[in-house]
Amino acid sequence: xxxxxxxxxxxxxxxxxxxxxxxxxxxxxxxxxxxxxxxxxxxxxxxxxxxxxxxxxxxxxxxxxxxxxxxxxxxxxxxxxxxxxxxxxxxxxxxxxxxxxxxxxxxxxxxxxxxxxxxxxxxxxxxxxxxxxxxxxxxxxxxxxxxxxxxxxxxxxxxx
Numbered sequence: 582x583x584x585x586x587x588x589x590x591x592x593x594x595x596x597x598x599x600x601x602x603x604x605x606x607x608x609x610x611x612x613x614x615x616x617x618x619x620x621x622x623x624x625x626x627x628x629x630x631x632x633x634x635x636x637x638x639x640x641x642x643x644x645x646x647x648x649x650x651x652x653x654x655x656x657x658x659x660x661x662x663x664x665x666x667x668x669x670x671x672x673x674x675x676x677x678x679x680x681x682x683x684x685x686x687x688x689x690x691x692x693x694x695x696x697x698x699x700x701x702x703x704x705x706x707x708x709x710x711x712x713x714x715x716x717x718x719x720x721x722x723x724x725x726x727x728x729x730x731x732x733x734x735x736x737x738x739x740x741x
Contacts, residue, residue, distance in 0.1 A: 624709065631695050632709040636734075641702025644740040646685030650697060651739035653679055659709065659730035667732050670724050679738055690715050692731070700737040708733040 624632040644650045653674050657667035673680045682688045684698060692710030700706055712718070712728040720727040 619707065624707075627695065629691075629695060629714060630711045631692050631714055633696050633699075634707045636705040636707060637703070639701030639704030639737055641704075641737075642740045643701045644684050644698065644737070646698070648684055649681055649741050650684050650737060651679045651681045651741075652697065653736045653738055655734045657732040658725065659732050661730070690731075693733070693735075696733070697735060697737060700735070702737050702740055705734065705736045708735060 619634045624634045626632050655669060655672040655674055657669050659667045682693075685694050687694070690710065692708060692714035695714065696706060696708040696710070708731075710731040710733065712730060715729065715731045716725050716727075718727050720729065725731070
């Protein structure tokens with residue numbers, strides 16, 4: 582019986598690796614076009630080390646701690662060459678399903694809580710999240726390696 586569970590676990594891990602490998606793509610040209618990438622100077626750096634760049638400033642409500650927010654996002658592993666280069670590992674847009682979480686209560690990585698807090702509905706922001714505000718030395722699920730810098734393109738779609 583134990584060998585059946587081990588076999589199933591191995592198959593499950595293999596499937597996850599295959600799915601993730603197929604989903605990995607470079608950061609889209611709209612964000613990281615070599616002809617017009619956001620410069621390092623264009624990003625705001627917070628005291629915690631989070632960097633962000635507003636692609637579009639929203640005109641709707643700004644969320645406060647404890648409110649539920651709905652976002653669309655795409656996430657990449659930063660490759661270290663520039664702030665916005667990397668390989669895609671996840672996207673709510675690919676699933677056509679918004680992601681909802683309660684802001685400021687540690688339901689998400691610290692970089693998300695901090696980076697989304699300053700947005701308004703309708704806004705789109707690039708977050709460059711250092712490992713300390715992401716998954717740190719532990720990484721996440723074999724998809725995000727230890728000490729990875731993460732890049733997210735986040736669009737705030739709603740606040741309630």
